[in-house]
Amino acid sequence: MPKSELIIAFEKCKKEGRPSLLTYQVAGDPNKKKSFDILKSISKSADVCEWGLAHSANVGDGRQIQDATFRVIKNKFKIKDAFGIIKKYKRERDSRPIILMFYYNTLFQYGENRFIKKMKEIKATGCICVDYPFPQNKSFALKCRKNNITFIQLLSPNIETSLAKKIISNSHGIIYFISQLATTGSKLKVSPKRILKNYNRIKRMARGKFIILGFGITEKTIGKFKKSDAIVVGSACCKAIADSIKKKHSPAIKLGKMVKRLKGKIL
Numbered sequence: 001m002p003k004s005e006l007i008i009a010f011e012k013c014k015k016e017g018r019p020s021l022l023t024y025q026v027a028g029d030p031n032k033k034k035s036f037d038i039l040k041s042i043s044k045s046a047d048v049c050e051w052g053l054a055h056s057a058n059v060g061d062g063r064q065i066q067d068a069t070f071r072v073i074k075n076k077f078k079i080k081d082a083f084g085i086i087k088k089y090k091r092e093r094d095s096r097p098i099i100l101m102f103y104y105n106t107l108f109q110y111g112e113n114r115f116i117k118k119m120k121e122i123k124a125t126g127c128i129c130v131d132y133p134f135p136q137n138k139s140f141a142l143k144c145r146k147n148n149i150t151f152i153q154l155l156s157p158n159i160e161t162s163l164a165k166k167i168i169s170n171s172h173g174i175i176y177f178i179s180q181l182a183t184t185g186s187k188l189k190v191s192p193k194r195i196l197k198n199y200n201r202i203k204r205m206a207r208g209k210f211i212i213l214g215f216g217i218t219e220k221t222i223g224k225f226k227k228s229d230a231i232v233v234g235s236a237c238c239k240a241i242a243d244s245i246k247k248k249h250s251p252a253i254k255l256g257k258m259v260k261r262l263k264g265k266i267l
Helices: 005-015 032-042 063-074 079-089 104-110 112-122 138-146 161-169 192-205 235-247 251-266
Strands: 020-026 048-052 098-102 126-129 153-155 174-178 210-214 230-233
Touching: 005 020, 005 048, 005 174, 005 210, 020 032, 020 063, 020 210, 020 235, 020 251, 032 079, 032 251, 063 235, 079 098, 079 112, 098 104, 104 112, 112 138, 153 161, 161 192, 174 192, 192 210, 230 235, 230 251, 235 251
Parallel strands: 020 048, 020 230, 048 098, 098 126, 153 174, 174 210, 210 230
Antiparallel strands: none
16 A cells, blocks of 8 residues: 555655644634635645544643634534535645544544545545544544555553553554643643653654654744654644734734744754
8 A cells, every 4th residue: 555645744854854843723713715725824834734623522622722613613614614625725736734633423423434435535644533542443543544544543641551552553653642631732731851751752662653742832842842753733823813813814824924933943
């Protein structure tokens, strides 16, 4: 089976001697047109784009992402709208790999087989199901692998070594390491040194696989993690969208500039 677009993007960044930069936004925030414009704008600097499918019970998210989710639900933005925008975006010449992030209820309601078929259709090459843990997710993970979609598992800093090894052995080449036990967007309550120590513990167990670092990463802190394989900035992106709305500025322009600055800090 050929390498996925996502794996190829990570390998390219590794050859350039830098981490992959991933951005996160809630699909449809602040509206259909502007969310598409944001994707196009950040593609000039981001290596991979994460798109979160709005869910009213997003318990793992902090205030910024919850506020973004509320805006999307209020606008009656549907999952079909998200798929339509991604499909349109992937026709762009300079589009980036898309990772879909969602909760299990979304997957359950849509149907696993139907969801995977739709991901292939819109060319989303990676996915994260936040609350679908190992080993319950093994069947879905296998279906993703057979369809050349990278299913990304989550690992927490306090995970037992025996369980971590099992999850790593069942992973598809990319793992998401949560920097701290907190909701998304929380200020780092653990020192960067400690986070990297925990990160490197996982990295040693997962040789040959890429480890994404996320939760609490901002413009101020991203430079401290430039030795990691990949870094996600999410809540800061959602906050930038909210600030743009309040000031009646273009979120696409603001996000584009911010992601460019983020990229500069990890080169």
